[in-house]
Amino acid sequence: MATDLQLARLHREIVGCTRCVDAGYLPLAAPVLSGYADNRFMLIGQAPGAVEAERRLPFQGRSGKVLMQWLARAGFATEVEARRRIYMTSITKCFPGKGAAGGDRRPSRAEVELCRPHLDRQLALIRPALLILVGGLAHERFLPGRPLADLVGRVFDQSGRELGPRTRARPVLLPLPHPSGASRWLNDPANRDLLDRALGRLRSLLAASLDQELVGA
Template sequence: MVETAADSLEKVAAEVMGCPLCKLARTRKNAVPGEGQLAARVMFVGEAPGRSEDEKGRPFVGAAGKILDQMLERAGIPRSQVFITNVVKCRPPNNRVPEEDEVAACRPYLERQVALIRPRIICILGRTAYSSFLGGGSITANRGKVIEKAGQKYFLTIHPAAAIYNRSMLSLLEADLKKLAREIQKGDAGSNAGADSSLEDFM
């Protein structure tokens, strides 16, 4: 997809960096627009930046990010070839759950990113993203599922931060991301019949 003059990921990022639309703008160090490929087949969406992300202005670079990186590597999904962002682009104080008005203020930015990237699958990381996109409740009861809504596919899994406090969650996250990789390959096989290509070639 070619970005139009009317909008681009860079324009969204610039607006996020200077966003004054909710109270999180008063407490953040850096807004965290997200990062990754415009042509990404998969878009990962978590809850909100944490301390490390707030300091560096990049998504998933703290402890949860290290877990995500490890699990992506095991699943054969290159982080460099996906797009990663959050429902809320600024860190809530003390890493609390984002409030409804904060999610609402950030929603247009996320919607624009989705419209620009047009991912094959949006991987929802955790309950807040599940609720924001699909109005869902328990992520643990629905993890590993693929849901289609308005022509967009969503893949549900736990947030990597859950594995920081409960190491048994690591195996669940790894299993889910390997299933996600198979979903990507299945989609590739359908649109590239007869092609002999790796997962990375399509990411």
Template sequence: MDALARLHSEILACRRCELEGLLPHPRPVAYGHMGARVMVIGQAPGVRTMIAGRPFSGPGGKLLRGWIARAGIPLEEQDRRVYFTSLTRCYPGKAPKGKGDRKPSAREVELCSPFLQREIELIDPVLVLLVGSMAIERFLGRMPLAEAVGQLFSRDGRWWLPLPHPSGVSRWLNHPEHRALVEEALERMRELLSSLGL
């Protein structure tokens, strides 16, 4: 617990992106508890997460937490049983064109990477949910979302389950066949949690 608290303090104090001119006013997010056996890795905090200081606090987070509840971890137990984090720790701002938030740059992901690696080492999750294409590519390599979602991967002594980004801006979930893949992924998660006694 002390090691995780120290890591969270380092994350909250981080100003690396500001020093490199990547973000004007960084407000890192760090939250979670030891003992979680499931980890969620998303892309970056949204504006509501930045304000709340709690990962996946916006509408997309509500949808994601609903998926996790349907897979067997009730909402009221998720902050204890699931460790929520992301590739980067600061809200990247609005996308310069179109709707939604800007995707973090490769450099931003690189600067935050040591934090995420230490979280994985400390939490040592049995199952990692990779939310969105950026997180999936980072850990499993590039692949079409429709080929990743619904599959369960075993690598590095862990299980990895890709999920789409639960953003209202994304049109991927508008297709019935894609929603069916999400249901398949949740069923795989439910079966795995049951088999592992989690």
């Protein structure tokens, strides 16, 4: 397990990063992440939004409220508990600004690559038993080339193999759709059923999390 000192050192380095500013992709760097050295669950989103960048905490805006409702459905008693037990980060760690359509801009491949070493080091230090992958960029990084409907409601090992109820792996990968209201994917009742299934699997995984190695639940 990572020590508090190791994690504090890594967080200091990430928070001081200005790579995307230096490369001309961002006007301002304000990296956002939160977590503790003893966390065994890691949640990886796409990138922080404007509210998150201002508060320097993940999942603070409207998407964050929806995500917290999902986590409550998966068994976290309170938001405080979810934030204490889940290491929260993202594929890129700074607000990318608004895109042409008015929503948050999707970080470019170049920005993802610049930020990748930070995420690699977070993963190496935390060594999560469970990776909750929220949204397209996180899915692309860990389970590339699959439609959302083939991901949500299922769990995988890190080679991309789907896990059955009694298969062990570390980490277990559990994809979720993005909680942003901008996504219309959840308007389809069949997709809402997939989300229910995903949250049910997350609930089972949380219940089994006292085991060092999680099963596919």
